[in-house]
Amino acid sequence: xxxxxxxxxxxxxxxxxxVVHGTTAVASSINLTTSVSLRFSDDGDEILKLELKDMGLxxxxxxxxxxxxxxxxxxxxxxxxxxxSLESHRSIACLIExxxxxxxxxxxxxxxxxxxWLYTCIHGYKSATVTITSELPLGxxxxxxxxxxxxxxxxxxxxxxxxxxxYSQQGWLMFGENELELVNKWAFEGEKLIHGKPSGIDNxxxxxxxxxxxxxxxxxxxxxxxxLKMLITNTKVGRNTKALVAGVSERxxxxxxxxxxxxxxxxxxxxxxxxxxxxxxxxxxxxTEKEEKVEELMEMNQGLLQCxxxxxxxxxxxxxxxxxxxxxxxxxxxxGGGCVLxxxxxxxxxxxxxxxxxxLESCGFQCFIAEIGGNGLEVCFGGSS
Numbered sequence: 361x362x363x364x365x366x367x368x369x370x371x372x373x374x375x376x377x378x379v380v381h382g383t384t385a386v387a388s389s390i391n392l393t394t395s396v397s398l399r400f401s402d403d404g405d406e407i408l409k410l411e412l413k414d415m416g417l418x419x420x421x422x423x424x425x426x427x428x429x430x431x432x433x434x435x436x437x438x439x440x441x442x443x444x445s446l447e448s449h450r451s452i453a454c455l456i457e458x459x460x461x462x463x464x465x466x467x468x469x470x471x472x473x474x475x476x477w478l479y480t481c482i483h484g485y486k487s488a489t490v491t492i493t494s495e496l497p498l499g500x501x502x503x504x505x506x507x508x509x510x511x512x513x514x515x516x517x518x519x520x521x522x523x524x525x526x527y528s529q530q531g532w533l534m535f536g537e538n539e540l541e542l543v544n545k546w547a548f549e550g551e552k553l554i555h556g557k558p559s560g561i562d563n564x565x566x567x568x569x570x571x572x573x574x575x576x577x578x579x580x581x582x583x584x585x586x587x588l589k590m591l592i593t594n595t596k597v598g599r600n601t602k603a604l605v606a607g608v609s610e611r612x613x614x615x616x617x618x619x620x621x622x623x624x625x626x627x628x629x630x631x632x633x634x635x636x637x638x639x640x641x642x643x644x645x646x647x648t649e650k651e652e653k654v655e656e657l658m659e660m661n662q663g664l665l666q667c668x669x670x671x672x673x674x675x676x677x678x679x680x681x682x683x684x685x686x687x688x689x690x691x692x693x694x695x696g697g698g699c700v701l702x703x704x705x706x707x708x709x710x711x712x713x714x715x716x717x718x719x720l721e722s723c724g725f726q727c728f729i730a731e732i733g734g735n736g737l738e739v740c741f742g743g744s745s
Contacts (some may be wrong), residue, residue: 362742366737368390378622384627393507429451439542443549482546565736622664662689665695
């Protein structure tokens with residue numbers, strides 16, 4: 361039996377940084393995904409293999425070595441998500457050291473840690489081959505780690521006795537509400553191993569798809585009636601999210617009244633945006649009007665992010681380039697590099713899109729075109745799709 365699970369990345373449509381200071385933010389799934397294929401071994405090999413196809417890396421551990429490092433999982437309980445203890449974390453670190461990960465790829469260690477913990481907690485000491493492929497660039501703010509954790513948790517759960525899925529069905533299937541909630545909790549445990557203290561936003565968007573509104577830890581799932589398309593430009597400039605968040609906090613201490621007004625304006629933008637995307641769409645005129653409003657809100661949000669001090673010369677280059685073509689853009693995520701969103705209106709010609717992409721790529725950037733607000737986690741059995 362083989363299962364393939366895929367989970368989408370995410371973008372922040374509005375409210376990044378301000379959300380740390382109590383305002384509303386809106387996040388959406390995108391139709392760029394990470395896929396996890398899981399196949400249990402029946403050839404007597406007592407080995408757990410992890411293949412990272414896009415990077416040409418493969419890791420393997422004898423099952424006996426995993427049992428020795430992480431004892432007590434002979435009868436795993438997939439219905440109860442578990443946090444990784446400090447002791448288990450150390451044991452997993454030893455398992456990863458065995459693999460001698462190349463220096464240039466050492467950042468992958470936290471993802472491999474999440475894999476070992478989730479796999480052992482849910483399936484114990486079974487032999488298997490797990491293969492990862494992804495359309496999402498790593499470390500660019502598009503939720504690649506959350507998509508990995510959700511797809512992995514989904515694949516693991518699909519082959520557990522509690523999945524509730526019909527193995528004989530063809531094509532992509534979706535879990536029920538209770539199963540999705542469980543997968544999301546497991547994925548959050550994986551995210552904790554990768555990021556330390558994640559908000560839970562990325563894995564929730566990836567699990568359920570569509571859009572969510574969040575404020576002060578409360579997440580509300582939204583149903584979008586507006587099918588937006590975005591050009592996502594990856595500046596390929598790495599950034600330190602913690603330092604950027606700290607920088608906004610320091611600016612807030614220096615200018616409390618001004619920054620309170622900035623955060624209040626962002627809150628209004630997020631609320632208006634979430635209302636627009638949930639309104640019924642009646643005709644092409646209605647779609648164009650709503651897209652124009654979304655463009656204006658994106659421009660305003662970008663201006664406020666610049667007020668917070670989280671833009672970057674690479675982001676400004678993208679903004680200038682897209683503005684030449686009368687397109688609206690904003691950074692998404694932490695800023696300081698990372699990715700920029702540009703709304704592609706429904707009536708925009710493909711010729712113009714090609715010109716914009718060509719100009720951005722000539723600057724050394726990487727471009728993706730993505731639809732937003734689509735499906736969350738999906739699985740299929742036996743390699744059918």
